[in-house]
Amino acid sequence: MTDIDLFAVDSADLARLRARLVNAADSLQLLDLAYRIVDTPIGPLLLAATDAGLVRVAFQREDFDAVLEDLATTISPRILCAPTRLDEIATELDEYFASRRRVFDVPLDLRLSSGFRQTVQRFLPHIKYGQTASYKEVAASVGNPNAVRAVGTACATNPLPIVVPCHRVLRADGSLGGYLGGTAAKAALLELERAA
Incomplete structure (x- = not known):
């Protein structure tokens, strides 16, 4: 057994650890921004939300890392990939791209514009x-x-x-x-x- 094998973590374990981290951050109210990336017919989109609602949708060409850095600077550095917090908008986007949705119903956080x-x-x-x-x-x-x-x-x-x-x-x-x-x-x- 090599040193690398001793520290190998399979993807299921990593997913469980990430879920525990998200749940702990959420329950302790340490998570100000949640994000996830979804695949769409026009390419991947980054979705970010605060407790108030969806705050950002970004195209891959905007550089997701740069968008996340900007959100950390302008809203809060307490940001974490927490896909389940964005399930509703992910579902609505799927419905939109399948031509089954014409209006989005998710709450919006408009603080990035004035x-x-x-x-x-x-x-x-x-x-x-x-x-x-x-x-x-x-x-x-x-x-x-x-x-x-x-x-x-x-x-x-x-x-x-x-x-x-x-x-x-x-x-x-x-x-x-x-x-x-x-x-x-x-x-x-x-x-x-x-x-x-």
Whole structure:
């Protein structure tokens, strides 16, 4: 038997240890942020939640480690991979990608946005599934028709893409515009919704 064999831990033991750590942190109220990574048709997504609700959805191209570091800095360093705390949103995302869900029901924690950005992000779920609006139409809808660029910025910095559907906002000419997850992801989400 080698030294390495003495310290080998199988994946089942590791999973049990992780579950014990999560349960202990949760019961002692030491867990401010829980996260998990889910696979979707547009690639892996990182989901993070506080006790108040879902606080972040991130695309792999954003660098999950960088996103977690940012969350640890801006919200709390007490962050842990705790998949079961995000089961509800994972299920809702599965239903969305299977065209069985049109509206997300999970509670949201909007603390990563403020001011006009949060106003825009609160409006975005009013753009119905399978429909789109222009940046200009959104600006008018939130009471500031000249704030087209600010609407673009609010969409570009949306910490909850897909759930807060900034992908439904297009340029005035109908072209996609930018998207945090990339234009291919934006096009795929719009196509998914149109096909349903």
